[in-house]
Amino acid sequence: MGASVPGRYWHGLADGRVQCDLCPRECKLHEGQRGLCFVRARENDAIVLTTYGRSSGFCLDPIEKKPLNHFFPGSAVLSFGTAGCNLTCKFCQNWDISKARANDRLQQQASPEAIAQAALDSGAKSVAFTYNDPVIFLEYAVDVAAACQDVGVKTVAVTAGYIGEGARPEFFGAMDAANIDLKGFTEDFYRKLCTASLESVLDTLLFVKHETDTWLEITTLLIPGENDSSREIGALSEWVTEKLGQDVPLHFTAFHPDWRMRDISATPAATLKRARDIAASAGLRYVYTGNIRDEAGQSTYCYACGACLIGRDGYTITSWGLDASGHCTSCGEICPGAFEPDPDSWGPRRTPLVFAAV
Incomplete structure (x- = not known):
């Protein structure tokens, strides 16, 4: 546990370097070098993952915090991460983890089987x-x-979707649900603030929606002056409607000053509510606001009759209008997603878990 393991998705180059193909960065490494993500390195002429079995922490969270509003609402999800990232977002809200060097934050170890159990x-x-x-x-x-599947536990990826074409089938094929960040809707935004490419993320969204059974929701963090214009929000919403479909839930969440953008003000609640209205006008049926107090913007409504299907106050379920098969109890229209006859009642609790030393 906690040792380097062989990595997948790489190939050797004619000049003696090794290219990592896991993400579109295609880092080209000499012996002993690490990729931009820091956790993938070249050792003995191959790519290895240096953080296998190690985590920055484990916690039980509400599923709505991911955010996923149509995937077993009200349930608890065991959340964990490691260290590093393959993006360089100046506005990162988890910078203490994503920008950490591997050994700075990885204090817990757990096998796949231990996590599933x-x-x-x-x-x-x-x-x-x-x-x-x-x-x-x-x-x-x-x-x-795989260990979770063996014991009947679902899996969720919360990701920026910056992944190579060759790795997408294996990664998303292992996931029951995904929330993918669509951070903005211009190449300039991705290049300037993330040193990444919008096109690669759009390709991932198209792949997940049309070539997998993974339940998909999307999150866009609205940053004042950067990606919050009505024009950009409208273009993003229209693309989701036309390319992914009206039933894909879209979450607009509020930015707060962090990492290298501490001089930018927090997103006003009015901006998120405006974005929600724009997306609904573009044809999206399930649009949500996040990181603000907004019961109307966080509840789920039947697109056919307008009845409240899932009332939410923050991370607490306040009402339930779905029958045992996920249909509106008022008009019978289906609500897309993964639901049980009755919601769980985990609520807003956040409970850290500590694994025994191995």
Whole structure:
């Protein structure tokens, strides 16, 4: 546990370097070098994952915090991450983890089987790979997902979707649900603030929606003056409607000053509510606001009759208008997602878990 393991998705180059193909960065490494993500390195002429079996911490969270509003609402999810990231977002809200060097934060160790059993024992419906991007620890995430599947626990990826074409099938094939960050809707935004590419993320969204059975929701963090114009929000919403479909839930969440953008003000609640109205006008049926207090913007409504299907006050379920098969109890229209006859009642609790030393 906690040792380097062989990595997948790489090839040797004619000049003697090794290229990592896991994400679109395609880091080209000499012996002993690490990729931008820091956790993938070249050792003995191959790529290895240096953080297998090690975590920055484990916690039981509400599933709505991921955010996932149509995937077993009200349930607990066992959340964990490692360290590092393959993006360089100046506005990162988890920078202490995503920007950490591997040994700075990885204080806990757990095997895939131990994580799956802990989720089962705690009553969590699912395990979420989150806090930092799970793409960079693909081998560990896929093994944990397999162990979870063996005991009937679902798996969730919270990711920026910056993953290579060759790795997408294995990674998302292991996930029951995913929330993918669509951070903005211009190449300039991705290049300037993330040193990444919008096109690669759009390709991932299209792949997950049309070539997998993974339940998909999308999050856009609105940053004042950067990606919050009505024009950009409208273009993003229209793309989601036309390319992914009206039923894909879209979450607009509030930025707060952090990492290298501490001089930018927090997102006003009015901006998120405006974005929600724009997305609804573009045809999206399930649009949510996050990181603010907004019961109307966080509840789920039947697109056909307008009845409240799932009332929410923050992370607490306040009402339930779905029947046992996920249909509106008022008009009978289906609500897309994964639901049980009655919601769980985990609520807003956040409960850290500590694994025994191994």
